[in-house]
Amino acid sequence: MPGVRPPQEAPTSRSDAELIAGLRRIVGNEHCLTRPEDLFAYGCDALTLDAQRPAAIVLPESTEQVASAVALCAYLQRPFVPRGAGTGLSGGAHPTPGAVVISLTRMRRILSIDADDRIAIVQPGVVNADLSAAVAHHGLFYAPDPSSQQVCTIGGNVAENSGGPHTLKYGTTTDHVIALEIVLPSGDVVRVGSDTGFAAGYDLTGVAVGSEGTLGIVTEVTVRLSPIPEAVETLLAIFDDVPSACRLVGRIIESGMVPASLEVIDRRTIEAVEASVYRAGLPQDAGAVLIIELDGAACELQAQLERVRAFAYEEGVRGLEVARDDAERARFWRARKGAFGALGRLAPDLYVHDAVVPRTKLPEILEKICEIGDRHRLRLSNVFHAGDGNLHPNISFDRRDPDELARVIEAGREILELCVAAGGVLTGEHGVGNEKRDYMGLVFDDVDLDAMRRLRDVWNPDGLCNPDKIMPTTRPCMESNPKARGYDAVPID
Amino acid sequence: MGESSAAVRDAIGRLLGDMAVVLEPPELMAGSRVSMRIEPRDAEALATALRTLDSGSTPAIITGGGSRLGLGNPVRGAQVELSCVGLVGIDELDAADGVIRVGAGTPLAEIERAVRPHGWQLPLDPPGQGTTVGGTLASAAAGPRRLGFGAARGCVLGLDTVLACGDRTRCGGRVVKNVTGYDLAKLYVGSLGTLGVIERAWLRLRPAPRSTRVVVLSLGPDSDPYTFALAAARHSAARAVALVCSELADTHMQGVGHPLDAADWLLVAEYAGDEEATREGAERLAEGRAASPGDLTAIDALRDLQGSVGALGVRARLHVRPSRLAASCALLRAAAAQLLVYPQPGVIYAFFDPSGCGDEDPWWLDGVFTALERVRGEAKAELVVEELPEWGRGRRDVFFGGSGPLSLMRSIKARFDPNGTLNPGRFVGSI
Numbered sequence: 001m002p003g004v005r006p007p008q009e010a011p012t013s014r015s016d017a018e019l020i021a022g023l024r025r026i027v028g029n030e031h032c033l034t035r036p037e038d039l040f041a042y043g044c045d046a047l048t049l050d051a052q053r054p055a056a057i058v059l060p061e062s063t064e065q066v067a068s069a070v071a072l073c074a075y076l077q078r079p080f081v082p083r084g085a086g087t088g089l090s091g092g093a094h095p096t097p098g099a100v101v102i103s104l105t106r107m108r109r110i111l112s113i114d115a116d117d118r119i120a121i122v123q124p125g126v127v128n129a130d131l132s133a134a135v136a137h138h139g140l141f142y143a144p145d146p147s148s149q150q151v152c153t154i155g156g157n158v159a160e161n162s163g164g165p166h167t168l169k170y171g172t173t174t175d176h177v178i179a180l181e182i183v184l185p186s187g188d189v190v191r192v193g194s195d196t197g198f199a200a201g202y203d204l205t206g207v208a209v210g211s212e213g214t215l216g217i218v219t220e221v222t223v224r225l226s227p228i229p230e231a232v233e234t235l236l237a238i239f240d241d242v243p244s245a246c247r248l249v250g251r252i253i254e255s256g257m258v259p260a261s262l263e264v265i266d267r268r269t270i271e272a273v274e275a276s277v278y279r280a281g282l283p284q285d286a287g288a289v290l291i292i293e294l295d296g297a298a299c300e301l302q303a304q305l306e307r308v309r310a311f312a313y314e315e316g317v318r319g320l321e322v323a324r325d326d327a328e329r330a331r332f333w334r335a336r337k338g339a340f341g342a343l344g345r346l347a348p349d350l351y352v353h354d355a356v357v358p359r360t361k362l363p364e365i366l367e368k369i370c371e372i373g374d375r376h377r378l379r380l381s382n383v384f385h386a387g388d389g390n391l392h393p394n395i396s397f398d399r400r401d402p403d404e405l406a407r408v409i410e411a412g413r414e415i416l417e418l419c420v421a422a423g424g425v426l427t428g429e430h431g432v433g434n435e436k437r438d439y440m441g442l443v444f445d446d447v448d449l450d451a452m453r454r455l456r457d458v459w460n461p462d463g464l465c466n467p468d469k470i471m472p473t474t475r476p477c478m479e480s481n482p483k484a485r486g487y488d489a490v491p492i493d
Numbered sequence: 494m495g496e497s498s499a500a501v502r503d504a505i506g507r508l509l510g511d512m513a514v515v516l517e518p519p520e521l522m523a524g525s526r527v528s529m530r531i532e533p534r535d536a537e538a539l540a541t542a543l544r545t546l547d548s549g550s551t552p553a554i555i556t557g558g559g560s561r562l563g564l565g566n567p568v569r570g571a572q573v574e575l576s577c578v579g580l581v582g583i584d585e586l587d588a589a590d591g592v593i594r595v596g597a598g599t600p601l602a603e604i605e606r607a608v609r610p611h612g613w614q615l616p617l618d619p620p621g622q623g624t625t626v627g628g629t630l631a632s633a634a635a636g637p638r639r640l641g642f643g644a645a646r647g648c649v650l651g652l653d654t655v656l657a658c659g660d661r662t663r664c665g666g667r668v669v670k671n672v673t674g675y676d677l678a679k680l681y682v683g684s685l686g687t688l689g690v691i692e693r694a695w696l697r698l699r700p701a702p703r704s705t706r707v708v709v710l711s712l713g714p715d716s717d718p719y720t721f722a723l724a725a726a727r728h729s730a731a732r733a734v735a736l737v738c739s740e741l742a743d744t745h746m747q748g749v750g751h752p753l754d755a756a757d758w759l760l761v762a763e764y765a766g767d768e769e770a771t772r773e774g775a776e777r778l779a780e781g782r783a784a785s786p787g788d789l790t791a792i793d794a795l796r797d798l799q800g801s802v803g804a805l806g807v808r809a810r811l812h813v814r815p816s817r818l819a820a821s822c823a824l825l826r827a828a829a830a831q832l833l834v835y836p837q838p839g840v841i842y843a844f845f846d847p848s849g850c851g852d853e854d855p856w857w858l859d860g861v862f863t864a865l866e867r868v869r870g871e872a873k874a875e876l877v878v879e880e881l882p883e884w885g886r887g888r889r890d891v892f893f894g895g896s897g898p899l900s901l902m903r904s905i906k907a908r909f910d911p912n913g914t915l916n917p918g919r920f921v922g923s924i
């Protein structure tokens with residue numbers, strides 16, 4: 001991937017002028033941005049390795065404005081890219097050069113809350129955490145909770161099928177979205193799904209969630225709300241090493257419990273957290289900490305807590321703290337949710353990876369990932385959703401050093417190949433975007449990808465809607481054909 | 494069979510040997526006369542069969558265990574049955590991770606038997622004897638435990654499907670969290686075999702509960718059954734909660750051992766989870782009422798009832814928001830429907846019995862559809878007629894035109910099955 005390109009001159013070509021004049025008529029002058037600094041700011045998302053210069057950014061305030069802007073782009077055959085808060089980590093909101101960025105952040109109204117039926121209808125720009133805050137007085141919350149929830153939008157969550165630390169019990173975004181309003185790449189507006197949770201026909205809501213803004217622009221989302229659990233217990237288990245923490249995770253899951261969260265933070269991340277504003281009082285000589293959260297009916301939690309405690313001691317836990325109150329619970333979570341921020345302080349850049357392996361493979365894969373980092377002389381640390389095998393190896397680096405940048409990219413490739421060879425996949429929650437599309441051939445063969453293309457081409461026939469995402473530009477190489485390899489057959493060791 | 498179809502049939506016979514059987518005389522199936530039955534035993538044979546059918550423009554009825562053949566509109570002009578029952582077997586059970594890879598023809602009961610000793614359960618419980626994984630997923634079928642298990646699509650991690658052109662494709666995988674590429678599994682699940690044939694699946698299992706408790710009680714005319722049942726369903730350990738109207742309870746729920754007396758409804762609730770939680774759920778429900786402890790046969794009875802059709806009548810499935818249950822049920826009762834209600838997530842099975850009307854009475858059937866249309870309009874219900882008398886098939890779209898953009902759905906069908914080989918006509922809007 002090339003380094004960041006500095007923003008060029010403001011757009012001048014005739015077709016740009018026509019486009020921008022049209023966009024201004026639709027959203028008003030002040031909501032169509034074309035200054036160089038704006039074009040720079042919207043040139044990438046939280047994956048900053050590569051950036052491009054869009055032609056303009058529009059900030060519509062209604063479905064009609066989105067539809068008009070899209071129709072204009074379709075008419076002028078101009079690519080366009082939906083964007084939420086820009087916290088995506090796979091380049092999903094990266095514009096192609098000259099594309100129009102359609103930012104949904106002004107569409108941030110919660111349109112209705114029905115506490116009896118436990119559903120809410122929201123515009124795509126609503127910030128994830130704001131929705132939970134708005135329904136809390138009904139005893140409800142919106143379950144998908146990405147660590148970026150204070151800023152990321154529901155529209156972005158829908159596009160990425162985002163997860164979070166509580167996915168283990170509550171599922172990902174797709175399990176909570178029941179209907180959508182979508183502006184198709186033609187500019188037509190359709191409604192898919194239903195507020196009853198069932199709609200006769202193909203599951204268009206199901207395929208739209210996780211489609212990374214390549215099938216259309218979501219302008220309204222109907223979500224299910226969940227009851228705030230009666231009781232919550234949060235534990236912090238301190239271990240000498242990561243494998244021991246993973247063994248406790250295995251014991252808990254194999255005993256039949258379904259905790260709300262099982263999150264591991266490794267030694268290097270602990271050090272970073274403790275040196276930052278997210279400091280949570282974690283022992284700096286620990287090899288790993290595991291946050292265990294149990295929730296449910298008050299009557300059952302005590303017994304579960306005792307079981308976890310017993311397992312923890314059997315697995316050689318060094319220390320075990322149970323949060324006594326909400327403040328202490330918040331302290332434990334500060335370490336986890338602030339981890340990326342803390343790691344971001346170690347070096348000018350942070351590459352947050354995202355891959356999944358069968359949970360039982362975690363200890364051996366993590367060891368090999370650390371070896372890869374060491375071999376490439378990189379500062380690599382791990383924070384991960386241990387309960388579902390979702391890894392986030394993080395590399396702190398300086399992209400101004402071309403040699404280090406090359407090593408970061410090479411290490412990333414090796415990590416993905418390692419995870420796929422263990423029966424895993426490229427991404428569990430951050431999406432493919434433009435970051436991983438050329439690795440798709442590791443997991444799927446040509447025919448599999450062709451089936452995906454069939455779906456995309458129905459919705460997005462001209463490829464104008466968020467181009468260059470998900471689908472690879474290169475053909476998978478024959479030697480590593482995943483079908484011939486048996487896909488996810490896990491090698492016996 | 495026409496000339497070219499006969500050639501296709503011959504070609505398939507040559508290519509698949511004993512996996513293809515000529516039916517003499519042809520059999521009537523899902524609205525078509527079928528003169529050949531193909532039962533591939535592996536993915537390659539399935540792909541060969543589809544490739545041959547597709548290139549010879551020979552439409553096929555795709556079947557699993559055959560328990561849900563009545564679902565959907567009649568299949569147009571199919572001459573071949575392509576059955577998935579030969580695609581059997583458990584390829585891999587990862588008992589530590591709680592995931593399993595199975596062939597589409599594997600009966601659910603077989604999977605359940607295999608996973609139980611490892612402390613897992615399969616979160617699928619649709620009605621029907623011999624129901625297979627493929628049939629369950631293709632029809633997105635759920636049973637009484639939909640409350641606890643969630644929709645069928647929720648347990649699907651990955652699918653191997655064969656497209657009409659014979660391409661063998663994969664989506665998803667074995668891991669429990671995955672956003673690698675488009676989520677095509679969502680498209681195949683519930684598509685009634687109109688986009689591709691599900692060949693194998695990776696499924697996510699659930700921990701088997703440490704305890705279960707069933708409670709049965711009757712609700713008299715003075716109670717608000719919907720609010721009461723909804724509260725029961727919203728207990729964190731509730732896995733199945735159903736209301737059965739007295740007429741259906743009299744005929745189908747006798748075995749559950751609870752006196753019905755003059756009750757309007759029978760309520761069956763199942764709690765599953767830790768001992769403390771199931772006890773609390775059951776006690777809270779029974780408080781101050783004459784409740785009987787039930788057992789799992791009550792849940793089996795519910796499942797059988799859900800899959801039954803009274804005297805060649807009509808069975809419709811309606812989905813409503815819980816707050817619209819009372820209004821929907823009132824409208825259905827006024828139209829002489831007998832009801833089985835799952836208050837959460839708001840599913841009603843309405844049974845219409847034609848006895849008392851003349852044989853094959855089209856007026857009666859039209860009346861049923863009109864009543865259902867009314868509930869759809871007034872209570873904003875989503876609905877599907879799941880069963881209707883053979884003579885009534887094809888008179889109306891059993892999906893009432895479906896909901897959502899039909900043109901988009903048609904385009905999807907055209908891309909995945911351009912020659913209309915897979916169950917043509919069966920789906921929403923006769924797709």
Ligand SMILES: Cc1cc2nc3c(=O)[nH]c(=O)nc-3n(C[C@H](O)[C@H](O)[C@H](O)COP(=O)(O)OP(=O)(O)OC[C@H]3O[C@@H](n4cnc5c(N)ncnc54)[C@H](O)[C@@H]3O)c2cc1C
Nearest residue numbers: 084085086087088092146147153155156159163213218429
């Ligand atoms: C510190 C940090 C922590 C994170 N933690 C998590 C985590 O725990 N779990 C997780 O899953 N992710 C996490 N992420 C990634 C990211 O926050 C999520 O992917 C999030 O859903 C993106 O939302 P956004 O509003 O920022 O979308 P953007 O980044 O703006 O866009 C993301 C994608 O959505 C598309 N899109 C946006 N809006 C729409 C719309 N209305 N219609 C159609 N397409 C649209 C874009 O085109 C793009 O492809 C984290 C990121 C950061 C920086």
